[in-house]
Amino acid sequence: MTSREPDRSARRWWALAALTLSVLIVGLDGTIINVALPTLSDELGATSAQLQWIGGGYLLALSVGMLPAGLLGDRFGHRRLLMGGIALFGLASAAGALAGTAGQVIAARAVLGLGAAMITPLSMAILPRVFGKDELPRAIGVWTAATAVGMPIGPLVGGWLLDHFWWGSVFLFNVPVTVLAVVACMRLLPADNPRAGNAKPFDYLGTLLGTLGITVLVYGTIQVPGHGWSSPSVLAPLAAGAVLLVLFVRRQRRTPAPLVDLGLFADGTFRWGSVITVFVNFAVMGLLFVVPQYLQAVLGNDAFGSGLRLLPLIGGLMAAATLAEPLVPRLGARVVIPAGLLLLAGGALLGATTGPGDGYALAAVWLSMAGLGFGLAVVPATSMVIGSLPEDGPGTGTSLLETIQQLGGVLGVAALGSVLNAGYLARLSLPGLPDAAADAARGSVTGANAVAERFHDQALLASAHGAFVHGMDLTLLVCAAAAVLAAGLALAFLPGRSKTEQPARTATATATAQPETPAHAGELPA
Template identity: 40%
Template sequence: MTTSVPASRIPEAVHRRRWAILGVLMLSLLIVVLDNSILNVAIKTISTPAPVGLGATQSQIEWAINAYTLVFAGLLFTSGLIGDRLGRKKVLLGGIAVFGIGSALAAESGSPGQLIAYRALMALGAAFVMPATLAVLMNVFEREEQPKAIGIWAGGVGLAIAIGPITGGALLDHFWWGSVFFINVPIVIIALVLMVWLVPDSRDPRPGRLDPIGVVLSVVGLVLLVYGIIKGGQLADFTDPTVLATIGAGVVVLAAFVVFEMRSDHPSLDVSYFKNKVFSSAMAAIALVFFALMGVTFFSVFYTQSVRGYSPLQSGLLMLPLAAAQMIFAPRARLVVQRFGNKATTTAGLVVIAGTLAAFATFDADTPIWLLEVIFFLMGTGMAHIMTPTSVVIMQALPREKAGSASALSNTFRQVGGALGIAVLGSVLATAYRNGIEDKLAVLPAGLRDKAGDSIEATLGIAQKLGPQGKLLVGPADDAFLHAMHVTAFWGAGVALIGAVITALYLPGRTRANEQENEEEELVAALD
């Protein structure tokens, strides 16, 4: 059990500027999260043929997203340990610099393959940024202030989600698609200057040894698993021998990774942490909510832009309620936890997420847009009441000196959950769409049918080139996509409900400490 650390552990000069340090850390977090939220509104543009975009297929778009998340997740274990060993400030500075270089290169990509490669380079830098921000936070705030600081930190995620789509949409309205990556460069420069000036260095006095074999096994296993899932969706056939072999190989390699980590005297993933049911259920909640949400974000962009006809900027503005809800409720979620406990708060959040995802299964081409806005707001509210309590549970489960490892583990499960969500739900979407549109493509030349069935954007792109004849495909394409979206939404809702069951069973309920805090607050209010 983690014990409180005396105030003398934190130098007074650092303690006085702790809120300014938190601001800098949130800027660094903003860079990492902003990239993915900006990319969300650019998906349709990048899939448009050159010169407007890169002509990327749906599977290439999935890989552009997952190349980032897989490298990011695979290196988080090691990056947390390197930060513990070399110093978190050094790791932050190096990670942000690499991220900035990758962003500049991604902006000038000449093909989907180059974009995927440069996104992986960006992830290399981001992997060293994310765990270090939370580790530094845990080292500049005392235990009693940590929940409040983590709540504000989590609110920074909401801010990034808000800024990302709107900024991305505005850039795409005025500049080329690569501007959504180039915008990271000036933010990186500002963050580097502020980091050097404000952020103190910290490290683990007894850091763990690096685990290169574990890192390789985890990355290879995840890549094989995700590749197999995406390939199955692309072929609309999960019984294909290549698909089954790839998925099977991924599962075997990941099983070997777990066995190796259990036997290693310096594991990057300490499997013993998961003997604690509270810790495990908190991690599962994070993974499952991002599994559901990332998959929904993926199809909602095509719904708003391809089916409803909104511009990238309008599409970004439509997601503002989701971000606003996170910004409003994430810093205040700790108050709900104090009154109702972790179990009730997190479980209710997951039930709300499941309900909002199920609501997408009722949407059609002329659903009132205000209803979509309400759903996004409720989705952000649910997410805020999941991320804050689970982050506190995870970070306080380990000693302060292991903050880097705890942060890495939390973010790994978040990223792996998101990557699998995009792969699985993206494949469900692709399979359902291809099955729905296939019999309507007979009017096309044989050579175009397979490509047109890849995604709604591919169908509409080919239809536009065919002129009047192609207009006959627009209606069926919209109908096929809406059916595919409904199927995918139900899958996402089911995953969120599984998370709700896990947290209801294993997260702690309202504790005596919660009751004492409420009694003290009521007494203070009465005296005032």
Template identity: 40%
Template sequence: MHRRRWAILGVLMLSLLIVVLDNSILNVAIKTISTPAPTGLGASQGQIEWAINAYTLVFAGLLFTAGLVGDRLGRKKVLIGGIAVFGIGSALAAESGSPAQLIAFRALMALGAAFVMPATLAVLMNVFEREEQPKAIGIWAGGVGLAIAIGPITGGALLDHFWWGSVFLINVPIVIVALALMAWLVPDSRDPRPGRLDPVGVVLSVVGLVLLVYGIIKGGELADFTDPKVLATAGAGVVVLVGFVIFEKRSDHPSLDVTYFKNKVFSAAMAAIALVFFALMGVTFFSVFYTQSVRGYSPLKSGVLMLPLAAAQMIFAPRARLVVDRFGNRATTTAGLVLIAATLAAFATFEADTPIWLLEVIFFLMGTGMAHIMTPTSVVIMQALPREKAGSASALSNTFRQVGGALGIAVLGSVLATSYRNGVEGKLGLLPPALREKAGESIEATLGIAGKLGPQGKALVTPANDAFLHAMHVTALCGTGVALIGAVVTVLFLPGRPTAGQEGQKETELVAAAD
């Protein structure tokens, strides 16, 4: 037992906090970054999707490998290296001069973050004795929830007073403090028998996902999913991913053990996690444009509006196990997915003058649904595999969550872009031909051009809002369908109420699943 273990936990949470915080901060900055220069970068909707997904895909693709590298080289070295790369990426992202630079530097930040996440948990397991581990992991997981809650408000406050790059620059002083404390406090440790690395598998998974997501986002930008470029890129992505699965099946040291998926319960729980994040990430994406562009709220107020989503998760996640004990995994998870579907369907009724308290209620119910999906599915995943596989099962559920979210932003973002372009195109006749293409990209592009045209541009504001609201309704209904598919999967394959034999294990496994 390490005498400074609680101080070490504080340092680990600080490093984890900024990695998670950065993604939730970015959510409220989306509109500002898509505003034309000098306020933002004038990023198109597709470029904004890439700024989010470049991070997510690199992060998800490297999680397994990063854990193995930490086991092999020493967790302290990997932790310090990862947080330093994340800090450098943050400083560069803050000074980006174009959307392409921002996307590249976000990928660099993700490279660092991927090495931080698994190393924090590995160090934690090493400095705490078994009887204190559940408490420490609970606090560690609570840090993730806290970051999700304070991210949008922090981002909003920064954007109200500084330029858009401040949401990235805020990481740098925290990184410097974290590096100094890590060098002083965190002991080094490594696995005496580390697993073998799987570089081919990592490359295939990242390349396959990037090609697939690129094809989907390109289809949204062109408002045509049958374009040869779109079909060729997305098709190539699918082929590479199939190759990845075949390679992993034959490998004796796979980064993704596909034999886990022979277990129907495990597969159903993974599908539920991926589908719920698919639906939710797409909604978070369009809700920012709704609150800021259509309703006219500042980034700070927009961040505060998202608080009920995080508050509900923090209230209900620790108590969800009581619901599982009473009604079982299947009923709890299915009810959570149906609730998510209902909240997404409610978005399809929102107009420019809908009372804002209704949005708050919807966000709170969404967070409640999330809490009653994540807890039971995490427990199911842990119970479906042998205890010694807990680490890889946890990393796998994290990966599926990230990939589901990335595909949600790509697919639902593309539905939003296509629907918006089709709705607004007929109203852009007043504009010179050179500007029409740009103005049809997103509501921010239309409003940005309208602002430069003065009184003549005012005529575009109402059509832009109307086209966006229609596009948001279509996207919300697509998300509803995805959540309902998840509910069908859980009804068919998840186990019912836990048996008496499982009851004793529940507490430990719930905590192990918390990340």
């Protein structure tokens, strides 16, 4: 099989399993650590700032590493770099399990982020080499489901591990999975293009500008929860990041060997497909940000139980991944994607009607709707973007797409976190509490729960739960607005048929054209 010819044997589905396994551990590891943070605070004496950087360091390294990962994959081989990223992920997981200080955990998480930055775009870049355009949407659906499923499953797995083993198990869990993934990639994925390596010079200055720009931009967003948007510690890095990224774009336009091909944005399919996936990612990250807190802090579920209650979202996503394949060729991406976005918006709007006394049943309904809409929107949009990439440099395009999505998700969570916090504080009532207890209750609904339990204050508990639900409703309204805006953009700018649908349309046209050939000049068409 050459780099331009997709695999037509049953082996291709095993190859998809290998790619799915690799991105599943990335999605899972992004959230599995969250449930371990209280334990790390107790066991290692981690401060609040260190706990923040255990999550933030991973996010920062992931955001920074994606841009050069695609170009390096195009240059040295996608399979080779993918296996290297998975191996790095496994080694960093082993180091995290053996860490003895909070600083060592932060360092391990940062290296995990670099490994994840190699895995995600390179695994996506391999998909068109394994599957033809007729099967690519189905493969992307499975791949997308794996990336999304890992996020809500992370707390479930983490909660179970912490209930039965020591905190290092949330790291050690990755090691056998990465070993299996490396072996599977080695045995099942197509060999790298032998011409890889005969590429243009590497853009070191562009890499430096892009890395610094993304670093300070993400750093600024990480500071938002603790300092607020108006703080100089937030505004200064955001402004510096914006300036550096402008310089990066100018560099990419002028250099003969750019790190990323900004010319991809001249293609409307890539441009609008990327924009839509950013909006979808924004909305879904908002859901995954507020819902676990609601399930645990308001409804009283533990981490494992909260993970189980996110299964309707996963079920909707899996159903959509199956439905998208037959729907897009029949109706067109311009119909299916907006329909999915509106369904996602409808789910978020239904969730925004949640009241403090509502139970889980309502959440299960709107989470199912949101998952179905998410899948119907993101699978065809991702297929369109991948179908628009050049065959000689798909890694660069997928890295650009993943970087944009990642930055959109980071900024989105910061913005939505501010909406949630503002709504929470606006409704929270703290009469007669000591200053320290009041500050703890203002900090989070979890803190308010602890204060209410300490003082046996049922009024505070009811106020905190009602305030959080109010903040959650406002956050879901913003998510719904983002989905509706994306639906409008899709209707206005997406082509009637995506590039992934062209072979089917061409084949149909050819088949219907055959009877029209004037073999019998006297016949009229039926």
